[in-house]
Amino acid sequence: MKSPACILAQNSWSKSGRTRSEYVATAHHPSGVATTARTQGTFIVRLDRRSAGNVRYENFRGWAGQTGDEILRRAAVLASKVMKDYFRNMSFEKNDSAAPIRAVTDARALRALAHPIRLALIEILSIDGPMTATEAADKVGESPSTCSFHLRQLAQFGFVEEAGGGKGRARPWKMTSIGLAFDPEAAGNEAKIVTATVTRLVRDRQLERYRAWQVNRESYPVKWRKAAIDNEFAFWMTADELDVLGQELETLLTDRFRERLSDPSKRPDGSVPVELLTLGYPMRGLEGGDDK
Numbered sequence: 001m002k003s004p005a006c007i008l009a010q011n012s013w014s015k016s017g018r019t020r021s022e023y024v025a026t027a028h029h030p031s032g033v034a035t036t037a038r039t040q041g042t043f044i045v046r047l048d049r050r051s052a053g054n055v056r057y058e059n060f061r062g063w064a065g066q067t068g069d070e071i072l073r074r075a076a077v078l079a080s081k082v083m084k085d086y087f088r089n090m091s092f093e094k095n096d097s098a099a100p101i102r103a104v105t106d107a108r109a110l111r112a113l114a115h116p117i118r119l120a121l122i123e124i125l126s127i128d129g130p131m132t133a134t135e136a137a138d139k140v141g142e143s144p145s146t147c148s149f150h151l152r153q154l155a156q157f158g159f160v161e162e163a164g165g166g167k168g169r170a171r172p173w174k175m176t177s178i179g180l181a182f183d184p185e186a187a188g189n190e191a192k193i194v195t196a197t198v199t200r201l202v203r204d205r206q207l208e209r210y211r212a213w214q215v216n217r218e219s220y221p222v223k224w225r226k227a228a229i230d231n232e233f234a235f236w237m238t239a240d241e242l243d244v245l246g247q248e249l250e251t252l253l254t255d256r257f258r259e260r261l262s263d264p265s266k267r268p269d270g271s272v273p274v275e276l277l278t279l280g281y282p283m284r285g286l287e288g289g290d291d292k
Contacts, residue, residue, distance in 0.1 A: 102159075102177040109157040110182075110194040117142055118150050119201060122159060122175065126261065127273045130163035130174040144169050178254075178261055206277055229276070234283065242280050249278050 104110055113119065120140040125131065128139070133148035140147065151173050154160045159180075163172040182195050182202075217225060237245070253276065260266045 100177060101179045101181050103181045103183060104198075105183055105191060105195075106157075107188065107191045107194050109159075110191065110198050112153060112157045113159070113180075113198050114194065114201060115150065116201065116205075117146065118154055119205060121147060121150055121154065122180070123205070125160060125173065125175045126179065129262070129264070130172040132166060132172050133169045136173075178258060206275065209275060210277075246278065246280060 104113065113122075117140060121136055124136060124139045131139075133151055134144040136147045136151070137144040148169050151160055155162075155173070158176055160173045161176050163174040166172055182199050184192065184195055184199065213228070217228075260271070
């Protein structure tokens with residue numbers, strides 16, 4: 001999916017002897033769908049997703065007093081964000097070869113994930129595809145009966161399902177989505193607490209694999225050692241810009257590589273599972289606890 005092109009404009013006109021201005025940002029996607037963010041009156045911004053059947057108004061009176069350039073920049077961020085939200089969902093709907101990323105917000109489903117064996121099973125099914133409890137046991141270092149039990153628990157909450165064929169521990173299991181997403185701002189205190197717990201468990205596993213890579217780095221060919229990414233960047237940006245950047249990175253990666261998760265024939269010779277962690281967060285506290 002190509003990123004939408006954003007066109008900025010300022011319209012001015014005279015009414016009752018006064019000059020009025022309207023700032024407009026329109027994001028055009030190659031498919032023909034357009035999203036417009038425009039100021040009206042006291043900086044009330046209209047977000048219009050044409051062809052998406054959704055029009056909403058958001059009050060941004062806090063923009064009053066901003067320069068025209070700043071208003072255009074903010075409008076561009078809003079237009080691009082709405083467009084990317086829409087097309088990120090649409091791209092999954094058009095491709096039936098792999099289910100979309102599942103947002104997990106239910107506290108009971110989150111609690112079902114808060115177990116290291118279940119997280120390990122989800123990881124291997126996501127990377128290696130369908131497998132039986134016996135095959136999974138060899139990879140996670142547990143007994144087939146233990147893996148069978150945890151796979152059934154995951155199935156109760158819709159994280160995995162039978163792939164068809166086989167009986168008992170010989171039946172293969174597969175993921176119902178290409179990945180999971182957790183919302184730290186999930187509604188309800190219980191959901192927030194469990195989300196934080198699951199997120200820590202997942203992140204600990206990821207960082208442990210990174211540490212293992214560092215320890216075993218010299219055992220890999222020079223080509224892989226040079227290709228490995230280990231960078232850190234620090235920039236000044238707004239919350240809206242960080243949000244849009246995260247969506248852009250997600251779109252870039254999923255559009256380029258997601259088919260390889262569900263279709264092994266798409267994997268080129270020499271390819272192996274590679275883990276990419278994208279983290280972005282404020283480096284300093286906000287003055288006055290601003291929650292805008």
